[in-house]
Amino acid sequence: MKEKLEEQIKIALQNLGIETESIVLEHPADISNGDYSTNVALVYAKQLSTSPRDLAEKIKEEIEKDLPKEIEKIEIAGAGFINFYLSREFFADSVKDILNQKDNWGKNKLLAGKKVMVEYTQPNPFKPFHIGHLMSNAIGESISRVVEFSGAKTIRANYQGDVGPHVAKAIYIILKDKDMIDRSQSASVVAYWIGKAYSLGSDAYDNDPEVKKEIDTINQNIYSRSDEEVNKIYDWGKKVTLEAFEEIYELLGTKFDYYFFESAMAPIGQKIVRENVGKVFSESDGAIVFHAEEYDPKLHTRVFITSQGVPLYETKEIGLTVAKFEKENPDISIVTTAIEQGEYMKVVAKAISLIHPNYESRMKHVTHGMMRLSSGKMSSRKGNVVTGESLLQDSTDVIREKVAERDLSVEEKEEIAKIVGVSALKYSILRSSIGSNIIYDFDKSISFDGDSGPYLQYTAVRANSVIKKAESLQLLITDYQLLNQIPEEITVLEKLLYRFPEVVAHAYKELEPHHIATFLTELASAFNAFYANTIIIDKDSVYSPYRVALVEAFHQTMKNGLWLLGIKTPEKM
């Protein structure tokens, strides 16, 4: 519809002697100013030395000569705004369209035929899965789904640091105190204690030079796999922490296609870096470094391989990037991380672009803000982290309490607690633009009413109840072409519903899921107002089938929208 209207305006302008490339057509902020609006009159009036209002009038007349049936009326407002009001027929058709498209409603073709790899979450074995990982997961999963809705084949990747000093620190403590961890406990409990061990090891490493030496030795032994006892703990610890992560992914609704490990990326990266010494990299104080500032004054020098010959994160990142392209050759490779990686990633990207110039334009680094505590930055080294499990636990507990009195089975209640608890959490992250930091405070940041995930779910559930009731009264029309009795009044709900695909496309273009969250909240609010003011199910009203269909269209849109945020729509709650 938007394209059609733009075309109409272009033709009208042409007839008035103005050639133009693009038309800016937008939704007025205030819905009473029409459904689409343009300010071409303001833009072009100067050229014709006429007043914007007069030009607007002329454009209006031109378009009205052959008014498409989707347009109800055109109005001129303010200095030279041309406002278009869509017709009753258009809105009724779009409701039918939604019901026909079902789960495909909202998709676009911006990435048709493309393959996109998205890397996110990135927790490290032997370290806790904290709320920062939860943030990365919520954002990455939503971006993956938005990309999928834009027509791409999406590949989800996770990158995990299974080697390095952090592992040695944890193993050091576990070696010292073998009874510290009760291995018969569940994976998540054991993982919690391994994280504790890491924190203790980190502390000892910083404060005791003797311990530092011991841990460094363990670290080398991990790489060389030369100590049988270390190997055993390593293999067990990696396995059990990964199992614990997997439980969280399942609860969050993420299924990764690839797991990349630093241990495997290190040799690949190291080979590439060494091959390019003299070309891209150079030696400095025994280390292999990259002087990025020679290519871009805003970048800086970074060490890739230490003077001891140990490959650093930078080198592993190169290995990872190359491995991704060699395995899947994606058209776009998106990596999401917190902002703290921003500068470092630019340097690495520059190095990669010199080695593989054809990768550069296909790599995209999306940075998000940090999840922080009101007391300051979290650090798993210091042990002042809020773990993902505990946050999920708190969130689901709130819901458990709320549904306790409901007449539902224990299994249903448990399922609802999970779905709604996760939703509260995810929404609190995805409601704001990904660049902003989030100060974690459970009571303040995790909300269950108003602008929240549960509010959206609750609204969808209400709609679902209406549909179920309509079904039992046989007011549900399945052949949508039979929906002929349309009420004259156009609701705000209808005026929002048809915009959903535009919102999805916008979210993709900016890689900003919060546009979807904002839209859904507006939509839910419009539905609740409609629900409060309209008797939807009324056997005596000829409009009842259309109104029920409208509720169905709303439910479908909400369901698809929540899916894009990685949130499930429950049947009841």
Added chain:
RNA sequence: GCACUCAUGGUGAAAUGGAUAUCACGACGGUCUUCGGAACCGUUAUUGGGGGUUCGAAUCCCUCUGGGUGCACCA
């Protein structure tokens, strides 16, 4: 010090350069209405300071102030 990033009601946020800056929480006051009150309706209060570009700036540019993050062998 340099670079990146951010600054919007009491609080948390939204706004492809467009109209009277939009939501939610909070506070206060209503709705007890059918189909689920985790709801609806109303009142309240906001663009860090100063310049500039533009018909038009929360948005773009400059500058100041104030957060956050990063800058050689952690990841």
